[in-house]
Ligand code: SF4
């Protein structure tokens with residue numbers, strides 16, 4: 786069984802269509818949605834784990850791309866450099882999944898990585914550049 790975590794970016798016109806259901810119906814693939822978000826400009830971002838035979842996997846990814854969906858291997862992740870963080874809270878205002886949140890009553894900003902959809906909105910929002918995009922060492926078709 787071949788399995789990869791993928792990031793799908795849907796254009797505004799497709800963000801609410803159940804396209805991923807075709808992966809099971811037409812390509813015999815199993816998917817597990819890890820995160821799904823509609824961004825402020827109405828594009829959709831979904832992080833999912835996709836499993837099946839290599840051939841079905843390739844065909845399924847081709848199908849998604851043919852629908853105008855940007856498909857990326859989850860080869861990057863978001864990290865917070867703690868020593869750069871001043872707990873100003875600016876990132877919590879843009880984070881659509883609440884992966885970044887203010888912990889009360891301490892009023893410290895916490896980062897729960899498993900909720901992160903890798904939308905990257907926090908990266909430019911952080912005045913001290915504490916949020917960084919890093920490679921996560923996975924390739925598409927090993
Ligand atoms: S915007 Fe940057 S400095 Fe401010 S709380 Fe978020 S990570 Fe920390």
Ligand code: SF4
Nearest residue numbers: 880901902904905907
């Ligand atoms: S990339 Fe940043 S803004 Fe986007 S979900 Fe992850 S922590 Fe939140």
